[in-house]
Structure formats: C-alpha cells, structure tokens
Amino acid sequence: MANPAETPNVVEARGLLKLYGTQRAVDAIDLDIRRGEIFGLLGPNGAGKTTTILMMLGLTEISGGTVSVLGYDPVRQPLEVKRRVGYLPDAVGFYDHLTARENLRYTARLLDLPRRQTDARIEEALNSVNLADVIDKRVSTYSRGMRQRLGIAEIVMKKAEVAILDEPTSGLDPHATFELLEMIRRLKEAGVAVLLSSHLLDRVQSVCDRVALFNRGRIALIGTVVELANQVLGAGHPILVEASGTDVPAALGSVPGVQNVTQERAATWRVVADRDVRAAVAQRIVTSGGSLLRLDNLQPSLEEVYTSYFEQARNAA
Amino acid sequence: MPPSAGTQRVAGRREGSPFTGLGPVFMKEFSDHLSSARMMVLMLFVIAFGALPVGLSLQELRNVTESDPFLFLRIFTSAPQRVPFSFTASLTLVIPLLAIGLGFDSVNSEFNRRTLSRVLSQPIYRDALLLGKFLGGLATLSVALVALWLIVLGAGLLLLGIPPRGVEVARGLGFLVVAIAFGGVWLAISMLFSVLFRSTATSALCALGVWLFFAILWPLIVPVLVLAVTPTNVAMGMGRLDETLAMIQMQSTLERLSPNTLFGEAVIGLLNPETRTLGPIIPSQMRGAIMGAPLPLDQSLLLIWPQVTGLVAAMIVVFAIAYVVFQREEVRA
Numbered sequence: 001m002a003n004p005a006e007t008p009n010v011v012e013a014r015g016l017l018k019l020y021g022t023q024r025a026v027d028a029i030d031l032d033i034r035r036g037e038i039f040g041l042l043g044p045n046g047a048g049k050t051t052t053i054l055m056m057l058g059l060t061e062i063s064g065g066t067v068s069v070l071g072y073d074p075v076r077q078p079l080e081v082k083r084r085v086g087y088l089p090d091a092v093g094f095y096d097h098l099t100a101r102e103n104l105r106y107t108a109r110l111l112d113l114p115r116r117q118t119d120a121r122i123e124e125a126l127n128s129v130n131l132a133d134v135i136d137k138r139v140s141t142y143s144r145g146m147r148q149r150l151g152i153a154e155i156v157m158k159k160a161e162v163a164i165l166d167e168p169t170s171g172l173d174p175h176a177t178f179e180l181l182e183m184i185r186r187l188k189e190a191g192v193a194v195l196l197s198s199h200l201l202d203r204v205q206s207v208c209d210r211v212a213l214f215n216r217g218r219i220a221l222i223g224t225v226v227e228l229a230n231q232v233l234g235a236g237h238p239i240l241v242e243a244s245g246t247d248v249p250a251a252l253g254s255v256p257g258v259q260n261v262t263q264e265r266a267a268t269w270r271v272v273a274d275r276d277v278r279a280a281v282a283q284r285i286v287t288s289g290g291s292l293l294r295l296d297n298l299q300p301s302l303e304e305v306y307t308s309y310f311e312q313a314r315n316a317a
Numbered sequence: 318m319p320p321s322a323g324t325q326r327v328a329g330r331r332e333g334s335p336f337t338g339l340g341p342v343f344m345k346e347f348s349d350h351l352s353s354a355r356m357m358v359l360m361l362f363v364i365a366f367g368a369l370p371v372g373l374s375l376q377e378l379r380n381v382t383e384s385d386p387f388l389f390l391r392i393f394t395s396a397p398q399r400v401p402f403s404f405t406a407s408l409t410l411v412i413p414l415l416a417i418g419l420g421f422d423s424v425n426s427e428f429n430r431r432t433l434s435r436v437l438s439q440p441i442y443r444d445a446l447l448l449g450k451f452l453g454g455l456a457t458l459s460v461a462l463v464a465l466w467l468i469v470l471g472a473g474l475l476l477l478g479i480p481p482r483g484v485e486v487a488r489g490l491g492f493l494v495v496a497i498a499f500g501g502v503w504l505a506i507s508m509l510f511s512v513l514f515r516s517t518a519t520s521a522l523c524a525l526g527v528w529l530f531f532a533i534l535w536p537l538i539v540p541v542l543v544l545a546v547t548p549t550n551v552a553m554g555m556g557r558l559d560e561t562l563a564m565i566q567m568q569s570t571l572e573r574l575s576p577n578t579l580f581g582e583a584v585i586g587l588l589n590p591e592t593r594t595l596g597p598i599i600p601s602q603m604r605g606a607i608m609g610a611p612l613p614l615d616q617s618l619l620l621i622w623p624q625v626t627g628l629v630a631a632m633i634v635v636f637a638i639a640y641v642v643f644q645r646e647e648v649r650a
Contacts, residue, residue: 059434091431093431095432097353107439
C-alpha cells in the first residue's frame with residue numbers, strides 16, 4: 001500500500017463501474033482529485049454522481065474497476081477511508097431529539113476521539129460554522145441551512161483530509177448558500193480537498209477549481225471551467241454589446257477578428273472574436289454614429305457550457 | 318450479479334473489526350430508549366398488565382393456610398379468580414408488545430431521518446450498527462423486566478410477609494432469563510421488519526400482525542392442521558397408542574414453532590416445580606413417581622433446556638436474516 005503522503009491525488013478512480021442489474025449507473029470512469037482542490041461533480045439527477053461518491057466511501061459495492069482514497073481501498077479498508085474522509089450526504093439528517101453538541105459527541109465516540117479533546121473540538125467546530133450560540137439547542141429547532149452547517153462542523157471536528165459534499169446547497173436560500181460556500185472555501189484553506197456534487201452551476205463555478213460533467217454514468221468533460229468552455233463553446237472571446245443608433249451587425253462585421261455577431265435581445269448583440277476586440281468594437285460603433293451603452297467581456301459560464309453540452313449530446317443521439 | 322462483482326467480493330477481504338464502534342452505538346440506543354416517551358408508555362402498559370394479576374393473586378395467596386413450599390412462585394403463576402390470566406400469561410402478551418415497541422423503527426427511522434448514511438460514513442461497519450441497536454434494545458428490555466420482577470418480588474415480600482427461599486429466587490432468576498430471551502426473539506422480529514420496510518407504520522403493522530398470528534391464530538390453526546392429516550379413528554380417540562402419541566407429538570411440535578409456546582412451556586417448567594414433562598405422558602412412565610412432588614432445580618432446568626435453546630436459536634436466526642438483508646441494502650434514499 002502506497003504511503004498516502006506520497007500520492008499527489010487524494011482520490012484515484014480507474015475504470016470505476018457500478019451496475020444495477022444491467023443498467024450501468026457508473027460506466028467505467030477515471031477520476032483524479034488532487035490534494036487541496038475543490039472539485040465539482042456536475043450533471044443531471046441520475047447521472048451517477050451520488051453512486052460514485054458512495055463507492056468512494058465504501059458504502060455501496062463496486063462492480064468493477066478500482067478506486068483508492070488517500071491511498072486506501074474503500075472495499076477492503078473502509079474504516080481507514082471513513083476515518084479520514086468527511087461526508088455530508090444530500091439533505092443530511094441529525095438526531096432531532098439531541099442537541100448539536102450531543103449529535104457531534106455521538107460522532108466523536110464513533111470516531112473514537114480522545115474523550116478529553118472531544119468537547120473542545122466540538123466547540124471549535126461549531127464556532128467555525130457560526131453555530132456556537134445554538135450549541136445546546138435541539139437540532140429539531142434548526143433550519144435546513146443550519147443542519148447543513150452542522151454537517152460541515154462534523155467534518156471540521158473530524159479533521160478530515162477529504163470532504164465529500166453531496167448537493168450541499170440544494171434547498172438553501174441564497175444567503176444560506178453564500179454562507180455555506182464560504183465555509184467550503186475555508187475548508188480548502190485548511191488544506192482539505194473538497195469534492196462536491198451539485199446542479200447549482202453558477203454557485204459551483206464560483207468555488208470549484210476543476211469540475212467533471214457527468215452524463216449517463218460517464219464523465220463527459222473534465223477540467224477547469226475555462227477549459228470546458230473552450231471544448232464545448234469553442235475557443236474565442238465572447239463579448240456583449242449594447243448599442244443604439246446604428247446597424248450593429250453591419251458595423252461590426254468588418255472589425256478584424258470578429259467571427260460572428262448574433263442578436264441576444266433588442267439592441268443587444270453577442271460578438272465572438274478570436275482575440276480581445278473590445279477597443280476596436282467601441283471605436284467602430286462610435287465612429288458609425290451609434291451610441292454605445294454597454295460593452296461586457298463575457299466570462300464563459302458553466303451554465304452555458306452545461307446547456308450547450310447537453311444540447312449537443314441530444315442532437316448527436 | 319455480474320461475474321466481476323462476484324470475484325471482487327471473494328478477493329476483497331475487509332479489514333478492521335466488525336465491532337468497531339459497537340460500544341457507542343449501544344450506549345446511544347440504550348440511553349435513547351430509556352429517556353424516550355415511548356418507553357414510559359410501554360412501561361406503564363407493562364406495569365398495568367402485570368399489577369392486576371399479581372395484586373389479585375397476592376390477595377388470594379394471603380388467605381392460603383396450607384403450607385406450600387413454593388408459595389412465592391405462585392405469585393407468578395396462579396390465575397386469580399377475578400381475572401382469567403396469571404402474571405406469566407399476561408407477560409406472554411405484553412413482552413412481545415414491549416419488544417416490538419422498541420424495535421419496529423430502529424433501522425428505518427434512521428433511514429427516514431437521513432441519519433443512516435451520515436452514521437455509516439463514520440468508521441464503523443453496518444454490523445456494529447445493527448448489533449448495537451439490537452443489544453441496546455435488549456438491554457432496555459432487560460431493565461424493564463428486572464424492574465418489573467423486583468416490583469413483584471417486593472410486593473410479595475410486603476404482602477405475604479415471608480421471604481422467598483433460595484431455590485425460589487433461583488427459579489425466579491431463571492424465569493427472568495427466559496423472559497429476556499423471549500423478548501429478544503420479538504425484538505429481532507421487529508428489527509427484521511424495520512430493515513425490510515422503509516415505512517415505520519408498515520413495519521409496526523407487520524410485527525404486530527405476526528404477534529397477533531402467534532398469540533391468537535396459531536393456537537387455533539394447529540388443531541385443525543393436525544386433524545386434517547390424522548385418520549378419523551385416531552382423532553376420535555380410538556386409534557392405537559402409538560398413533561395417538563404421534564398425533565399429540567405432531568400437535569406440540571407445531572405449537573412449538575410459536576415462540577409464545579416455547580416461552581409458556583419454559584415458564585411452567587421453571588415456576589411450577591411439580592412439572593415433570595412438557596409433552597404427553599403414559600401411565601407406565603409414571604410408575605414409582607410421587608404425584609405432586611417437586612423436581613429439583615437442575616432437573617427442571619434439564620426439562621426446559623430445549624425450549625430455552627429454541628428461543629435463543631430463534632432470536633439468532635431472525636437477527637441473522639435481518640443482518641443479511643441490512644448488509645445488502647442500499648444506503649441512498
């Protein structure tokens with residue numbers, strides 16, 4: 001068994017396969033997750049994200065291939081894996097009749113943490129997720145966002161090296177989502193590798209270093225958001241132009257580098273060029289007598305990548 | 318199951334003790350049960366059901382003038398005139414109910430509260446979770462039964478004014494062990510249903526259904542079944558001795574498929590020291606026996622040994638089935 005400290009990857013999956021009957025829920029995927037990064041698993045429901053996560057934790061049987069987590073095999077050494085990996089399931093549940101402290105104390109006992117440290121670690125963990133003031137309240141009084149944060153606190157208390165979060169932001173209001181993502185960033189700062197699955201794309205985009213796009217049990221695309229955008233949307237610099245008083249497509253068609261101009265809505269066009277053409281575009285509109293109202297450099301959005309990818313996949317099928 | 322999965326399972330021998338984390342699970346279940354409102358209700362129920370026959374039979378026993386070496390044991394077994402059942406008979410009804418109440422939602426409630434995957438993502442095996450829950454329930458059951466037993470004993474001391482003899486205490490302790498084993502069977506049955514069904518209402522209903530079946534239907538069905546396969550002349554009591562014996566034996570074998578029968582027979586053997594056999598007896602076997610003479614404790618234990626073994630075996634078998642089903646269950650919602 002390799003020494004976990006030597007491997008740069010915290011999770012390595014090779015040809016990982018999960019069959020339910022004849023259906024391939026996870027179809028021979030390869031996946032590497034590096035130490036200290038936030039990795040996003042994206043894809044529609046039923047694409048195999050949760051199954052992949054459960055196989056990494058040894059909570060469901062593997063039908064084929066291998067996966068190693070921190071150098072351990074979740075099939076043969078699930079206890080070693082689970083000691084080092086924190087898991088926040090989709091819509092996590094806690095014992096409602098117990099307080100936050102009691103819930104975490106039970107986890108601490110299961111983890112066999114030294115009793116003398118337990119209370120200090122629980123308080124520290126709850127502090128880090130801003131739940132210190134409700135530490136002795138029953139979990140039944142908690143909102144959904146608070147429960148998710150308590151789940152993060154459990155991972156913090158565990159001092160996990162890898163945190164696996166399944167749909168951590170689903171069902172949360174924007175403020176609670178923002179707070180939770182802040183906490184995920186803090187986990188990363190503490191050196192924890194974070195694997196999160198989600199379908200809230202813009203949120204994921206803001207925290208993830210790399211993402212993998214799941215489709216029907218396969219990883220369709222993997223890489224940074226920009227890399228994905230280049231693969232799916234094609235290379236180029238998209239910009240958004242809002243102008244009036246001139247025929248924009250005609251005016252911009254002759255700007256060097258511009259590849260195409262498409263109208264988004266009234267008086268707004270999307271321009272794709274092979275280089276940064278913003279200065280030239282602004283000049284052309286002004287000289288042609290129009291008034292330039294807005295000029296935006298469009299970051300490739302994950303949502304666009306996602307929509308466009310699944311459109312292409314549907315058309316190909 | 319595809320062949321690759323099969324070979325994987327053979328090759329993959331898991332490491333670490335299956336009992337890692339058993340202690341914390343047990344302690345949590347135990348303290349949850351003891352502090353729960355449900356346990357309060359169940360205890361009230363048990364005490365109410367136990368107090369009625371005990372109180373009435375104590376009143377009657379106070380008026381007994383003839384000397385009875387096992388007067389204390391009569392508290393448990395005598396059926397008072399005003400209610401048609403003894404303390405032990407009412408326990409036959411109430412212990413399963415107590416056990417079902419403790420076990421019917423033990424696994425599926427974790428599932429429904431979505432705590433199961435979180436708990437299983439801690440470094441424990443499913444073995445420890447299920448066994449811890451079972452032992453926690455069994456410990457709770459034992460506490461309840463010991464408390465009840467002590468109450469009965471104390472009431473007997475106060476109202477009869479005589480202390481129990483050592484052998485009576487020993488038989489009473491034996492009864493306690495048998496009662497806990499009996500409760501264990503029903504706890505295992507109710508936990509099996511809690512593993513099988515995601516809905517707690519369904520699992521409670523199924524466990525209660527099995528309980529009703531064994532409490533009411535099975536004693537009625539067995540004679541019918543036996544009659545159906547027995548020749549008419551034997552059934553009418555005109556067969557040869559061995560044929561009649563075979564019929565009676567078949568009947569008691571079928572009856573003993575019910576844990577209630579096993580419990581009842583074990584209790585009779587323990588608490589009625591005069592009991593010499595739990596099956597049919599023919600006059601030639603009674604030659605030389607003094608009617609009504611009590612058996613020594615070791616002989617009584619020998620007599621009920623198969624019943625006790627049967628109860629423990631049933632408990633283990635049902636738990637093993639629940640275990641196998643639970644191991645194969647998917648943890649995701």
